[in-house]
Amino acid sequence: MSCDKFHADIAAFLDGELDERASDELRRHAEECSICTADIRANAALVNTLKSHPGRNVPESVEARVLKGLEPLRNRRRQIAWLQLLRSHVQGVFSMKRKLIAVGLAAIIALIIGVLSPKADPALAAVAQAMSSIRNVHITGWITQDGKRCRFEGWIEGSSRMRSDVEGAPIQIVDGKRLIEISKDSVIIKSSRNMLGPEGTNPMQGFSGDFWQEIARRSKNSGSVKKSDGVLPDGRASLVLRLESGGDRTVIAIAKDTDLVARIQNYDSKNELTLDVQHVEYNLDIPAEVFNPEYPASAQVIDTMNRKIGDRCTVGQSCSLASELQRMAETDPVALSKLASNCDEVAELIVKGVQTMDVEERKRRNPGSLNSWHLARPIALRVSKTHTLPPGSELRIMNLLDPSGGAPTARLDLYISLIDQGELGYEIPLTDTVAR
Amino acid sequence: MDQDAALVTAFHRGDERAFDVVFQRHKRGVYNLAYRTVGAELAEDVMQEVFIQVYKSLGRFRSTGSFRAWIYGITLNVCRDSKRRHNRRRTIPYDDAGESIPDESDPSDIVQARWMYQQVEIGMLSLREDERLAVELHYLQGLSYRELSEVLHCSTGTIKARVHHAVCRLRQLLLPSIAQEEK
Numbered sequence: 001m002s003c004d005k006f007h008a009d010i011a012a013f014l015d016g017e018l019d020e021r022a023s024d025e026l027r028r029h030a031e032e033c034s035i036c037t038a039d040i041r042a043n044a045a046l047v048n049t050l051k052s053h054p055g056r057n058v059p060e061s062v063e064a065r066v067l068k069g070l071e072p073l074r075n076r077r078r079q080i081a082w083l084q085l086l087r088s089h090v091q092g093v094f095s096m097k098r099k100l101i102a103v104g105l106a107a108i109i110a111l112i113i114g115v116l117s118p119k120a121d122p123a124l125a126a127v128a129q130a131m132s133s134i135r136n137v138h139i140t141g142w143i144t145q146d147g148k149r150c151r152f153e154g155w156i157e158g159s160s161r162m163r164s165d166v167e168g169a170p171i172q173i174v175d176g177k178r179l180i181e182i183s184k185d186s187v188i189i190k191s192s193r194n195m196l197g198p199e200g201t202n203p204m205q206g207f208s209g210d211f212w213q214e215i216a217r218r219s220k221n222s223g224s225v226k227k228s229d230g231v232l233p234d235g236r237a238s239l240v241l242r243l244e245s246g247g248d249r250t251v252i253a254i255a256k257d258t259d260l261v262a263r264i265q266n267y268d269s270k271n272e273l274t275l276d277v278q279h280v281e282y283n284l285d286i287p288a289e290v291f292n293p294e295y296p297a298s299a300q301v302i303d304t305m306n307r308k309i310g311d312r313c314t315v316g317q318s319c320s321l322a323s324e325l326q327r328m329a330e331t332d333p334v335a336l337s338k339l340a341s342n343c344d345e346v347a348e349l350i351v352k353g354v355q356t357m358d359v360e361e362r363k364r365r366n367p368g369s370l371n372s373w374h375l376a377r378p379i380a381l382r383v384s385k386t387h388t389l390p391p392g393s394e395l396r397i398m399n400l401l402d403p404s405g406g407a408p409t410a411r412l413d414l415y416i417s418l419i420d421q422g423e424l425g426y427e428i429p430l431t432d433t434v435a436r
Numbered sequence: 437m438d439q440d441a442a443l444v445t446a447f448h449r450g451d452e453r454a455f456d457v458v459f460q461r462h463k464r465g466v467y468n469l470a471y472r473t474v475g476a477e478l479a480e481d482v483m484q485e486v487f488i489q490v491y492k493s494l495g496r497f498r499s500t501g502s503f504r505a506w507i508y509g510i511t512l513n514v515c516r517d518s519k520r521r522h523n524r525r526r527t528i529p530y531d532d533a534g535e536s537i538p539d540e541s542d543p544s545d546i547v548q549a550r551w552m553y554q555q556v557e558i559g560m561l562s563l564r565e566d567e568r569l570a571v572e573l574h575y576l577q578g579l580s581y582r583e584l585s586e587v588l589h590c591s592t593g594t595i596k597a598r599v600h601h602a603v604c605r606l607r608q609l610l611l612p613s614i615a616q617e618e619k
Binding site for chain 2 (some may be wrong): 050
């Protein structure tokens with residue numbers, strides 16, 4: 001009989017997953033067939049290796065994080081279990097009227113919640129519980145700064161994306177850790193949820209279960225959390241929390257029927273920025289296109305920027321460098337062309353410019369301010385040593401937010417482009433990108 | 437009654453410690469499955485979400501089905517959601533961080549064990565996803581073909597074919613290593 005018939009059965013035979021009749025047939029065949037016997041032996045050796053493969057250890061930090069994330073659920077279950085136990089006990093022991101028992105139970109329940117979670121505010125513990133069940137959030141609202149107002153739309157879960165449709169000058173939200181995609185009229189930001197630390201002023205943390213556990217824990221003993229009743233625009237009753245820290249204020253409205261955050265208003269005094277999350281939707285599927293560039297111009301700029309800057313560098317603003325190179329491009333393009341043909345000089349110029357800007361701007365300006373967004377770390381762009389400028393070309397600093405070539409503003413990103421006889425797309429080839 | 441079923445029953449009765457045991461029994465399998473399916477970067481989030489879902493649903497789990505099939509089914513669903521949300525096809529590179537090498541007294545055995553470990557990991561990553569899942573869940577996590585068919589939503593005949601193809605492929609890749617190890 002052909003070995004092919006048995007070949008496909010060998011794995012199942014060794015796994016004990018072949019029925020008795022087929023197993024007997026295979027055994028009888030193997031007794032007479034040295035090829036299949038060798039196959040069985042080889043498979044057995046492989047199976048033993050696979051079965052004894054230990055796999056990866058779960059990192060302690062991961063295990064700790066998972067268990068911590070389960071704590072709110074477990075606390076809630078413990079409370080319910082206590083209440084159920086108590087209810088059965090009370091009903092079994094006492095023969096009071098049902099109404100009296102209910103009154104007594106209500107008091108005992110309140111006592112038990114207080115005893116079991118002595119530091120947590122019960123109402124906020126319920127919010128923490130509800131917010132911990134959130135998978136993803138879709139928010140829309142407004143950002144206001146310096147009289148300018150931007151509408152934004154964001155998704156939060158593992159990654160978040162914020163998009164702002166700009167009225168007037170653009171506003172950028174920067175913490176130096178996020179990937180920022182810039183197009184002519186939108187800003188797309190992707191950031192990890194893990195980056196939303198408790199110290200930050202980013203109100204996105206208001207949608208985190210961890211944040212609410214902390215608020216619930218602190219609220220009883222902290223005078224900085226004030227509670228009041230309110231009404232949401234759609235008429236639902238809400239619990240309104242006012243959190244103040246330094247000059248910053250955050251007002252959060254929680255729908256009483258769901259215990260979920262329905263609105264957040266945040267005033268960041270350092271940046272004089274107001275963020276108003278007006279509409280929130282929970283546990284929706286995030287559409288695939290959310291993380292795709294929506295505008296052709298955006299894709300082009302991002303592609304160019306990525307090729308030039310590379311993955312290893314933080315993309316940042318370089319006002320003084322931009323100004324310096326811009327000035328050279330305008331006043332002495334020949335000198336700049338010569339510089340560009342000598343890669344070392346250009347690289348030196350760029351590093352010096354960025355480092356100077358970084359130190360001086362940090363001294364003069366408020367770090368982290370939206371008005372003084374600066375490089376998180378200096379970067380140097382190294383220009384190809386073999387490159388020579390084509391005749392009639394010029395070097396121009398482009399405003400990323402206005403690829404048609406507007407004047408540099410206080411919020412320019414550095415974008416070096418070589419314009420060959422007025423046509424975009426001829427760029428200085430960058431052979432390497434160096435993070436310092 | 438198997439141990440998982442006994443733990444679920446204890447949890448139904450309100451014994452919170454039963455969940456701790458469930459966690460300890462399955463954390464490694466869930467983490468490894470997530471690691472090889474979505475990569476190190478997302479595996480942590482997947483593991484978190486899986487055990488939250490398990491905790492929430494454990495009260496509703498009835499021991500008529502296989503617990504292992506149930507928990508690995510949840511893991512694969514969360515992995516799929518995670519991959520969809522991050523909108524990318526992932527190529528999981530081999531990474532030796534966190535690898536677990538058995539204790540050996542002889543240094544040459546340690547080197548050999550590490551080498552074999554890496555060969556298996558690389559071999560697993562070279563498989564088609566459906567074949568890798570079949571091998572991983574069957575040989576590494578110990579699920580039967582019937583349990584695999586529950587998790588992967590296909591017939592046991594399909595599972596048998598996947599395991600067969602995967603074993604053939606792994607044999608080509610790993611047998612020279614195994615033969616060398618046996619020398």
